[in-house]
Amino acid sequence: MNMEAKTPYQGAIVGHEHYFALRVYIEDTDFGGVVYHSNYLRFLERARSDMLRLLGIHQRAAFEAGEGVYAVAEVRIKYRKPARLDDELVIVSRLEEIRGASCVINQKILRGEELLTDATVTAAFLGAEGRPKRQPAEWVKKFGNFKTGGV
Amino acid sequence: MNMEAKTPYQGAIVGHEHYFALRVYIEDTDFGGVVYHSNYLRFLERARSDMLRLLGIHQRAAFEAGEGVYAVAEVRIKYRKPARLDDELVIVSRLEEIRGASCVINQKILRGEELLTDATVTAAFLGAEGRPKRQPAEWVKKFGNFKTGGV
């Protein structure tokens, strides 16, 4: 059997961007025939999760070690055009800003050349007790390299 | 049997605000023990739907008559504190602005006196072909009355 069938998709990092393709399934749609608005936030998080993994940032391990976890602190999202069942979408994610205890990520959802959705997500790093905490220095370095396209 | 058991909850309009209470179920939480960030958008939409119904604005009828439907055009949401399983939340929704083809709604999610989440949602009215369309005049009037607390 080919390996593609047994390995989860995770997109790819190209320069200072992460590309993540997905198809719209029935679960994503609503009675209007389009993707329900909150589901785009799920799509964006899948892309961010895989982007982190490809950068060598392992959230589950950090969480289980009690070091901390990223939490979404703010989202600004503009829905320009709707996506529909079976549409092939690509999410393009870029690191916009790296702060001490958070980072800002821009994520665009495209269908071919069309921009459907444009979002800016602020993720805060939280310690075990749920308070903002400095991101691990090693992660900040990885983010820095990614931002400048040198991963 | 008491009627409460057979009638869906829909919150209440009090002056120029709509109050909508809900409890956090397991489906809403994630591995961090808190409500997953996109689920708040589902909560907010439940509150807006019931607010519209209580104002006498029937979305399903308008959609089925081919008149149009509201679509979320933009969301700005700040997650200040996390909600947890079994938490009793209240969503307070206010009409911030009424435009020709859209309206802007502010929605706060509270746990007791604590502000957990603060969101501003722009809903655009779309015609059958998916283009922005003027909201029905009767609805704009209802929104106007609600905004000034005169429902």
Next chain:
Amino acid sequence: MNMEAKTPYQGAIVGHEHYFALRVYIEDTDFGGVVYHSNYLRFLERARSDMLRLLGIHQRAAFEAGEGVYAVAEVRIKYRKPARLDDELVIVSRLEEIRGASCVINQKILRGEELLTDATVTAAFLGAEGRPKRQPAEWVKKFGNFKTGGV
């Protein structure tokens, strides 16, 4: 302000049944205009959660105390008729069987007199390490009283 606006709905126990009403929101529907099939499982779990709470069984407290948690072990669900946006549904839950480490619950979803969905759910009690564990004796007693209509 009336209290209804500030208190989450939780249905009611009537004899040996729990009644839980809900309205179908946009989030629940799919492109076919009906409730997406997996969302009924979310509805059923909301009803079971509130049934347990009304019986005096507090899952979050038991989980946080490391005593254990219920996990769904098996679901058999028949979708007879679809529910649509704005439909008012009632979930009727009955305890079918109480075993040492699990219980079997029958849950029907009705729209007025129409039976839409019929499900049998087996919930297993799991200890902290994820293994089947005897349910707390006090809970078994409460289930027993409920089953025979004597809550």
Next chain:
Amino acid sequence: MNMEAKTPYQGAIVGHEHYFALRVYIEDTDFGGVVYHSNYLRFLERARSDMLRLLGIHQRAAFEAGEGVYAVAEVRIKYRKPARLDDELVIVSRLEEIRGASCVINQKILRGEELLTDATVTAAFLGAEGRPKRQPAEWVKKFGNFKTGGV
């Protein structure tokens, strides 16, 4: 850029089985640290959708042409072991039975060699008015070829 980054994953057909790999994201988990039970039904439907597409059965086109649509009529699912964040899962789908107006599909979710979930799903073909309808003859033929491993 490599193409992998721009093309959605869709699994692969191998003999009489469809393989579909996925990774568990935060959206899939609940406060217990495991995948929430109804989310497995979403996973299964993604796999079935891609299996149909790879078989040359285009649901959206049939729906838009008013020919009909598949609806889940019954699910029997056993949850044997939980999946956790970041787990790599594989869904193996087989056609168990082809009837006039429905088909029965067996779907297993595996993590490596471990069987986590075992489900049997009956999908009914429904005409525009929501009544059972014979599946298109061409689709039945495709299913037949798939069942006997001759796609």
